[in-house]
Amino acid sequence: MRNHYYAPGHITVATNHPPTEQKTMSKVTFPVDTGIFKNRTTLKDSYTPDTLVGRDEELEEYRNALLPVVNNEEPDNTFLYGKTGSGKTACTDYIGDLLKDACERSGVNLQFLQINCKGPNTSYQVITRLINTMREANNQISTSGYDEETLYQTFFNEIEERGGTTLLVLDEIDSIDTEALNKLFYRVSRARSNYLDEAKVGTICISGELTLRDRLDTDVRSTLCEKSIEFEPYTAPELQDILHQRTDVAFCEGALDVGVIERAAALAAQDGGDARKALDLLREAGDFARQEERDEVKIQDVERAEQEVRSDRIMQHIRNLSRHERYCIYALTTLHAEGEERPRSQEVYQRYKKMVPQDEEYSARTVRDYLQEFAELDITERKCNTGGSQGNYNTHQLRFDEEPILRALEETIAECGVHRSVGHHDFLRKKKDL
């Protein structure tokens, strides 16, 4: 029988192993690779292969867009868009290497300044990150305290000092909020007239959000999107080609069972044609086989990897939430445990209020924002309901079993026990035979 307890500071995790009475001496050893991986690194995101599969047209367009750079002309601003794992960043790395070689041969002074905009979500943070990317580790600037105009001045001064052409590659640009995006590009598009004399600047924007252009002011849009290249999601056969290319160098001969590549490609194709995910699945599946000292990766390993990758990502999100956000998730989890499959925002809020000390509780408005964030992180599924006697309302359903979520919330659950000084709320009750 599997028992789950929803009690503060006391979670019994389901297990199929009976508890051992006596402590045994642990003996950990490192098994030598049993013939799975030849070069595991080639399955990682950071690896750029010699040739890119299924992206000939995009590479051709990309090359044409950057031709002015090799000829020492003012670069066009280039905008790449397509879903996650559709090869935008891989193509940029690939074409970037070719471009650097070509510029070296033709004597063009090229700086390739690449940052990921996930993390910095304001114009200010992006500009400080760009400055710090250009600078040595011992000469970095702080991420607050300066006047923004001063930072732009500093940034373009450094570009002017370097001379030649600077290409700003802004990956995951869609994670920056609209106002900041417009501010940033307004400055960049006017760099030539306001800040620079000799140096040339161009931007390459990489976006996963297909409608990002709609968020931009019209004058910014016309300068930013001079050349647009769309990356379609990979199809299952294209993903198979990519996996074959990588597995040839990554895995030992005969390490993959029949159908492993096809399964990984199919799972990634279902998830929006994400090549990165397909590679992650194979790497993880290979890890399972190696950990268990087997010499062959099975289809089941790929399926297990799919579960683990998804679950690990969500648990990491939960652990990174603020204290009150975790209270909210816990409130939702307890409602779920009581059989409330889809509680309304208001119900979650009432439960949340029971859990936090009265002088610390946040407003319903804030909790609604939290619930929206959970849906965006894929922790919950949110449904807008119209109708009923109370007009519009939202309902929230956990996308995962309670058990791993409770494990991720262990500290929060313990805190609840302290604040409420009881261990027997009606909602924290034993739930049998899940």
Next chain:
DNA sequence: TTTCCACAGGAAGGTACGGTCT
């Protein structure tokens, strides 16, 4: 048809905080 109700969510503003500049 109008009013009421409960809710969602955008906008504006307050406060605390960590940082730089003078």
Next chain:
DNA sequence: AGACCGTACCTTCCTGTGGAAA
């Protein structure tokens, strides 16, 4: 030291929505 800057995180206010009730 104090003014100033930007950010994070919150609250309050307000408008919009849509079914129920008058």
